[in-house]
Amino acid sequence: MTAHRLYLSVALNSTGSAARSWRAAGSKWNRFADWEHYLRSAQLAHEGVFDIVFVSDHPALQRDNTSRPIHSFDPTVLFTAVAATVPDIGFLLTASTSYNSPYNLARRLATLDHISGGRVIWNVVSSFNPDIAANFGAAPLPERAERYRRADEFLRVVKDLWLSWDSPSGPAPDGPLWDGTTARRIDHHGEFFDVTGPLNVPIGPQGHPVISQAGASDAGIDLAARHSDIVYASLLHKQSAFDYQSRLRERALAHGRDPDDLRLIPGLTVILGETREEAYRKHEALHGHRGEDGLIADFLERNWAVDLDHRRIDPDKPLDPALFTWTEDQKRPVGFVKSFAELAAAEPITPRQLVRRVEGGHRLAVGTPREVADTILDWWSSGAVAGFNIHIPVLPDGIEEFNRLVIPLLQESGAFPSAYDGSTIRERLKLPDPRNRP
Template structure:
């Protein structure tokens, strides 16, 4: 197996290390500690495993509320990712850190300062996944006001990003020998004097421009507002994409939008989610898939999926495990309090292929592409989208941490490495360098 990309870039791989894993059975999985979600040593071990495989980054999403998901599998969001990654950056070299922080329930100056500090601590290894909070439970933890409607949240997010990026580049601290005069003046530490719909921020930031200019910006929205936001600001686009045709259409759409906003579409990297369940044989992988989903067998797996994703109404009441599905049965309209991308990912896959429930449950998880099979099956699935230009990499979702992360590193990575798709050592000290992204600092004007 041999692979190559004309742009010379490798597959960007970020392993999600939230809690005990995405499986609802993760907390009580045999041979694990149920409360490892609250132990920094658990996350340090995950980062060390990922580094051993020369993965580009580890990823922690965030949701500042105690989710009902945790009733069975342990809370997927517990420790604040910023201090968590500060601890990991001090002890685990090379690996990058992708963290989620909300534009809805933060202030631009405070978050810009904390993220710039973490980027400095890590030597330029930080990616910020900027999100607009959609859960009313989160809103209830930040005051009495209800969750703002989606258009307002994204107007705020757009202004938030514009302010944060200006703050990150607002102080050019001197390098090398100390200057003879002041350490900064009005030209090197620039006042923003921003006055907008949501924020009034004077600036400049009291953290200098960082080792990679500023952290790489990621975004994961799939609504119309979210797509436009990604096109304006994202460098990494994280999406719920289960089918190849949907992935290509999504990529083309966001690239068109980026160009319309005056950005170079070649400065975007598409890194969708990918759920993997790996075992020595496909049959064993299917049994493991059922177990990590908390199902006794395939029929219970199908029943659980149906209850979660297929509304019970006159159109769907007759649908059995082997009935060819109609995409119209899966609602995709934008609804407050839901993640739009997860719903669209399922509907798009059903529209793209003739699928039954029996086949669909092995193809999609949480709206993301799912691969259930051998290490070779997973490697082939990764290479298929990467070689075809559908993805620049993947956010890996593992059911049981750190067991499945170890399996991926020990069994899948060597196949990808033999194909020339992932490096044997880290190439570049910053995430921006590894992604081939431009430095955001303005190019100094030449004289003469």
């Protein structure tokens, strides 16, 4: 049994994780541009006692104009508004180290952490899309190695800034409000940044925001092990989760960290039905199909494998793991392709089986509420994961459905609470106070 209770996050991206979710019957098609849609989604997540609501970010309009625009509102601004209305829940917001400056981002996140009472989690990304680079200047997207060096230095600067001005507390000082011992310059001079400090926002209620990161490449895993509290990942097979955790723990130890201070919370897409067959039909309908063959064709045509010719693939023949290839220095993300290769290597799996195991690059739990609850509890109780980031195909209604049908089963098992615990998200996740680090 794992040492911690089950942790649950829910993604609030756009109209839902399904590309056609904007067309869902009974919903406003343009709710991706309505802030009250996100507010209602967060309120439902709070009713379900979710620990965290998560918004990814991609500061460029996607090229596929038939799918819901997955990223619209700026997460920091959005969550500032939501935090003023929705209590308790943690806010996990994404911001790039490639297209921000450390001082400004540190200041914005520290401000939101104060406003929310210590509920901010920063999801660190280095940005991989050239379309994003084109929105910030004429320079091309840097190579992966440079982006990760910048990300590491960016994180070191931000963490130092967050702890540079002590929280004002106790009796009023007789002399000046601060001096060089309470508001400390960081005097950072590195490859990418020169920052004097200190930050003009004092240390917040949880020391500083919790840090999350998703990394599958060697550089990504090393960055997560060095800096992150929460690690997101695409993990399709339980043994892959154990192997990933082992690599994380090894790298954390190498960086002088206690590996028990990391929380592995991979993505899980959930599609529910009263029976598994009903859930299958819902799965097909979300993609605009009336049968399984349409799902298979969609998967093969998306061409997750670099050299995959979908016309020559037998949907009922096990996939060769060698079809899914990646390189450590590729510009596109490593994680999704790598997770397919790991799954195909772990067990003989056909495209027909795979489409019921994977959705949007994340593991798919499609079936009855009991089946979904059981797979969540199985991975958690075995120690493979600390919890899951739940992806809901259609927002906000899918959160209400999960609350009503799955959450009670998790609570009955004793794995998940019925009320919020801890005054900050750091306390809730049982993470160490960064003010105590050397």
